[in-house]
Amino acid sequence: MAYRETEKMRNRKAEARRRIVECTQQCVVEGGFRNARVTAVAECAGVATGTIYRHFESKEDLFAEIFRIATQREVDKVAEALATEGNAVIRLERALRQFAVRALRAPTMAWSLIAEPVDPKVEEERLQFRRAYAELFQRAIEEGMAEGSLPQQQAAQSSTCLVGAIAESLVGPLSPSMAETPVQAGNNDSHPLVDSIICFCMQGLTGNRR
Structure with a gap:
């Protein structure tokens, strides 16, 4: 007779997987991927180490899942900012600022x-x-080019430059070597570092000195 998984067992597996994912996320939040040891995740989730490998083929697969979940959340926030009111310049600045501020709040x-x-x-x-x-x-x-708020340019190249510029600008301030003197954003979205990054990015897009 073929084995048939019951709904109770499926729910139990789903719950175990959820706990594994949540505990891995917490480990990463506290100390990065280097801090997310499988033994620590298993202890936090209340499962055996082997149980983790029944849900994920390897530690790398688990980390990739955590990365997808966390990064998709940030991509969605950028998309939300770009979907707000205003011309393209306003919306792009809003999205870039949100990206940088959220990064500084969770370094x-x-x-x-x-x-x-x-x-x-x-x-x-x-x-x-x-x-x-x-x-x-x-x-x-x-x-922005279509509405006239941005000058004509190679949009694909400019967008790649934006991603590189804002990510690279945050590497130093976010690095573990800055742990003793972290650069943190306050409750509002204004911060000297963020303002500088946004100014650079928007000058590159618009060609206007601010």
Whole structure:
């Protein structure tokens, strides 16, 4: 007689997987991917180490899943900002500012997503999500050119430059070497570092000195 998984067992497996994902996320938030040891995740989730490998083929697969979840959340926030009112210049500035401010408010997680040395599977996810950001910015730039708020330019190239500029500008401030003197954003969206990054990005897009 063929084995048939009951709904109760499926729910139990789903709950175990949920706990594994949540505990891994917490480990990354607290100390990056380097801090997310399988033994620590298993202890936090209340499961055996072997149970993790029944849900994920490898630690790299687990980390890639965590990276996808966390980064998709940030991509969605950028998309929301780009979907608000205003011309393309206003919306792009709003989206870039939100990206930078959110990174400074969660520096360890942001460092892990942007620059922490990771396994090839996670690095592949990082590249894919950089393209996702660039595609969002490209559409906004094209809209800006169409409405006349932005000068004509190579939208695909400009969007790639935006992603690179804002990510690279945050690497130093977010790095673990800055842990003793972290650069943190307050409750509002204004911060000298963020203002400087946004000024540079928008000058490059518009050609206007501010």
